[in-house]
Amino acid sequence: MVRCKTLPTCKKQPNIFYPQQEDDIRVCVRKRPLNDNEILINERDIADIRNNYTLKIDKPRTRANTRNCIERHSFTFNEVFDEDDNGNEVFIKTALPLIKFIFNGGKATCFVYGQSGSGKTFTMFDQKYGLCAFAAQNIFTSLKEEKNSHLEVYVAFYEIYNKQLHDLLDNRKKIVELKERQAKNDINLLEFIKLGNTNRSTGSTGAILQIILKHKNEFHGKISFVDLAGNDRELSDMKSRMEINQSLLTLNECIRALDQNKKRIPFRNSKLTQVLEDSFVENSRICIIATISPNESNIRHTFNTLRYACRVKE
Numbered sequence: 001m002v003r004c005k006t007l008p009t010c011k012k013q014p015n016i017f018y019p020q021q022e023d024d025i026r027v028c029v030r031k032r033p034l035n036d037n038e039i040l041i042n043e044r045d046i047a048d049i050r051n052n053y054t055l056k057i058d059k060p061r062t063r064a065n066t067r068n069c070i071e072r073h074s075f076t077f078n079e080v081f082d083e084d085d086n087g088n089e090v091f092i093k094t095a096l097p098l099i100k101f102i103f104n105g106g107k108a109t110c111f112v113y114g115q116s117g118s119g120k121t122f123t124m125f126d127q128k129y130g131l132c133a134f135a136a137q138n139i140f141t142s143l144k145e146e147k148n149s150h151l152e153v154y155v156a157f158y159e160i161y162n163k164q165l166h167d168l169l170d171n172r173k174k175i176v177e178l179k180e181r182q183a184k185n186d187i188n189l190l191e192f193i194k195l196g197n198t199n200r201s202t203g204s205t206g207a208i209l210q211i212i213l214k215h216k217n218e219f220h221g222k223i224s225f226v227d228l229a230g231n232d233r234e235l236s237d238m239k240s241r242m243e244i245n246q247s248l249l250t251l252n253e254c255i256r257a258l259d260q261n262k263k264r265i266p267f268r269n270s271k272l273t274q275v276l277e278d279s280f281v282e283n284s285r286i287c288i289i290a291t292i293s294p295n296e297s298n299i300r301h302t303f304n305t306l307r308y309a310c311r312v313k314e
């Protein structure tokens with residue numbers, strides 16, 4: 001194969017002079033390693049991470065009357081994580097700035113978005129290497145500092161299924177009024193996360209874990225970790241599929257509108273954005289982590305994920 005041309009598909013360039021971790025909206029990408037099955041069948045790794053901001057995807061192409069060639073597509077984001085980057089490195093560059101922000105009274109949201117099996121849940125909720133595990137430790141370490149010692153930690157964990165909220169900490173009961181539980185320490189918080197994850201269903205629009213800081217029942221700050229439904233999910237239930245598509249589309253539109261300081265943000269167009277509305281407005285920060293599979297046979301989904309992520313900050 002020969003390379004036939006280079007196609008820049010995302011023009012947004014990182015501004016290296018700007019303190020990127022302070023951006024209100026950040027878009028990052030994480031590539032997972034090839035798994036055992038993919039290695040067994042000699043799948044090619046088509047995602048080449050060039051540096052902390054750029055990845056290139058080699059797209060094989062067969063053209064009439066020409067030799068087979070490779071199109072190289074280049075994408076640039078606030079951060080790009082390789083398969084060798086561990087959970088702590090991802091945490092430091094994505095969720096850690098958000099946690100510092102909520103201790104200062106802000107509202108933050110961290111999303112994982114991508115194809116099924118690309119590492120969304122691993123990135124967010126793995127009990128050892130996930131962002132939430134590092135977040136739990138970091139939050140309770142920060143509470144030991146005198147300036148934070150008055151704060152308490154509360155948690156809520158729910159999913160959206162057919163436009164209805166279900167409490168993942170209470171056997172998926174339909175939520176009438178959202179219940180928050182106090183977490184006494186990081187281990188206790190991780191137990192809540194583990195319990196919620198075991199109660200998750202397939203076909204939901206997304207699972208939302210909220211960690212809330214309070215002082216004497218008064219709100220101080222909040223971070224929401226949102227594990228979105230796989231963007232490739234084939235569901236027999238048409239209603240769920242439509243709802244997931246609508247939510248992903250609206251989420252993208254809302255974040256773009258916020259980025260462009262538009263007056264009208266279309267929160268009402270999906271249940272997901274409706275429930276997250278208060279986290280999006282005023283004193284808020286957002287980080288999206290798009291997860292991708294590196295193997296050639298998932299290339300279509302990988303392009304979909306990267307284009308979605310690019311559109312957020314176009």
Ligand SMILES: Nc1ncnc2c1ncn2[C@@H]1O[C@H](COP(=O)(O)OP(=O)(O)OP(=O)(O)O)[C@@H](O)[C@H]1O
Pocket residue numbers: 031032033035083114115116117118119120121122123229230291
């Ligand atoms: N960065 C990574 N390093 C090592 N293993 C990973 C990584 N990302 C994902 N994996 C592994 O890949 C598999 C699929 O990951 P995961 O379940 O997180 O995917 P997902 O995107 O949440 O899929 P679904 O949408 O179907 O829930 C898991 O076995 C996970 O441990």
